[in-house]
Amino acid sequence: MRIHLTSVFVDDQAEALRFYTEVLGFVKKHDVPVGEKDRWLTVVSPEQPDGTELLLEPVGHPAAKAYRDALVTDGIPLAQFEVDDVAAEYARLSDRGVRFTQEPLEMGPVTTAVLDDTCGNLIQLVTPSR
Amino acid sequence: MAEDLFKALADPTRRVILDELADKSGQTLFEICSRLAMRHQIAISRQGVSQHLAVLEAAGLVETRREGRYKFHDLNTAPLRQIAERWPLPGPSGPEESTP
Numbered sequence: 001m002r003i004h005l006t007s008v009f010v011d012d013q014a015e016a017l018r019f020y021t022e023v024l025g026f027v028k029k030h031d032v033p034v035g036e037k038d039r040w041l042t043v044v045s046p047e048q049p050d051g052t053e054l055l056l057e058p059v060g061h062p063a064a065k066a067y068r069d070a071l072v073t074d075g076i077p078l079a080q081f082e083v084d085d086v087a088a089e090y091a092r093l094s095d096r097g098v099r100f101t102q103e104p105l106e107m108g109p110v111t112t113a114v115l116d117d118t119c120g121n122l123i124q125l126v127t128p129s130r
Numbered sequence: 131m132a133e134d135l136f137k138a139l140a141d142p143t144r145r146v147i148l149d150e151l152a153d154k155s156g157q158t159l160f161e162i163c164s165r166l167a168m169r170h171q172i173a174i175s176r177q178g179v180s181q182h183l184a185v186l187e188a189a190g191l192v193e194t195r196r197e198g199r200y201k202f203h204d205l206n207t208a209p210l211r212q213i214a215e216r217w218p219l220p221g222p223s224g225p226e227e228s229t230p
Contacts, residue, residue: 072199074176075158101200102161103154107168114160116199 005042007055008078009064010119013041016056019118023096024081029053054079059120068120075101077114077124086111086127132216135209138189144182146170148191151205158200159183 010016020026026043030053034040038060042053059065071078083089086104090113094100101122102114106129113125138144143166150165151157157165163179166172174182183203186192190209195202 069199073201075160075200077160101158102164105154105161105165107164110168112164114158 003052005053005055006079007057008117008121009059009068010056010121011059012119013039013056013058016117016119017041017043020054020056023093023098026054072120072122075114075122077122079121080124080126083125083127086113086125089113089125132212134189135191135212138185138191141182143172143174144186146172147182147186148205151192151203155204156202158202162203
C-alpha cells in the first residue's frame with residue numbers, strides 16, 4: 001500500500017491552481033473536467049513528478065467550511081510539505097505577499113512554519129534540523 | 131483580580147506558556163501547543179492548553195486578538211506590576227538604603 005494522493009479543500013480551483021503552481025512552485029499533473037464546473041485537479045512537486053499528488057478539491061460540502069474555519073482560527077495546518085530550508089522559503093514567500101501564521105521556529109528535530117494558502121487552508125512547511 | 135493572577139502563576143505549565151509568549155508574542159493555539167510539545171515535552175491536549183489560556187486570560191496575562199480568520203495570543207505583563215507594588219523590589223543600591 002502506498003500514499004498516492006492526498007487532498008485539500010479549496011474555495012476556488014482556478015485560484016488554487018495559480019497559488020500552488022505560480023507561488024508555491026508545484027506543477028499541474030492532472031486536470032480533468034468532472035461534472036458541470038468541477039475538475040479533477042492535481043499538482044505534484046517538480047522534484048518528484050511521479051510522487052504523491054495533491055488534489056485541489058472543490059469545497060462543495062457545507063460541513064467542510066465549518067471544519068476549515070475552526071482549524072484556521074486555531075492555526076492548525078491541514079497539510080505538511082517538506083522544503084530544504086524553511087527560513088529561505090519564508091523569505092521568498094513573504095516577499096511574494098504570502099501570509100504566515102507562524103514564522104520559522106526550531107522545535108527539536110524540525111524547523112517549521114505555517115502559511116495561508118489563500119484558498120481556505122493553512123499549510124505547514126518543515127525542514128529536518130541539521 | 132489579584133487572586134486570578136496568583137492562581138494563574140501557580141501552575142508550571144502556565145508559566146511555560148508565558149515563557150514561550152515572552153519569546154514571541156502573537157501565537158496561534160497551534161503554535162503554543164507545538165512549543166509545549168516539542169520544546170518542553172509537555173504532553174497535554176489542545177483542550178487542556180485552551181483551558182490554561184483561559185485562566186491566563188482571566189488574569190489579564192494573555193490577550194487574544196482576531197486578525198482576519200486567525201486568532202493570536204499576546205503576552206501582557208502589566209498585571210505583574212501588582213506584585214511589585216504589594217511587595218516593593220529593593221532599589222538599585224540595595225534594600226538597606228532606607229533611612230531609619
